[in-house]
Amino acid sequence: MKTRLSFFSLRPLLFGALLLVSASGALSGCVSVAAYQKAYLNDEDMQLANKRVEVYETNFESYREGAGGANGGKTGGGCGCN
Numbered sequence: 591m592k593t594r595l596s597f598f599s600l601r602p603l604l605f606g607a608l609l610l611v612s613a614s615g616a617l618s619g620c621v622s623v624a625a626y627q628k629a630y631l632n633d634e635d636m637q638l639a640n641k642r643v644e645v646y647e648t649n650f651e652s653y654r655e656g657a658g659g660a661n662g663g664k665t666g667g668g669c670g671c672n
Contacts, residue, residue: 630636
């Protein structure tokens with residue numbers, strides 16, 4: 591009598607294979623960065639925020655909130671009386 595293989599009998603084998611593939615993929619992403627490659631991390635392009643956008647947003651927020659002072663903009667209230 592022949593035995594049929596079902597999905598449920600192969601489940602532990604498939605789970606082990608999936609775990610092995612996932613672990614090897616995760617561990618292959620761990621690499622060492624050479625010293626000459628670290629120089630690029632301080633470039634302006636690698637910064638999280640664009641300085642021009644940040645200055646614009648700070649300026650916009652100061653006028654919107656009616657605040658003035660520390661950011662080098664105009665002083666005065668939000669009413670327009672400088």
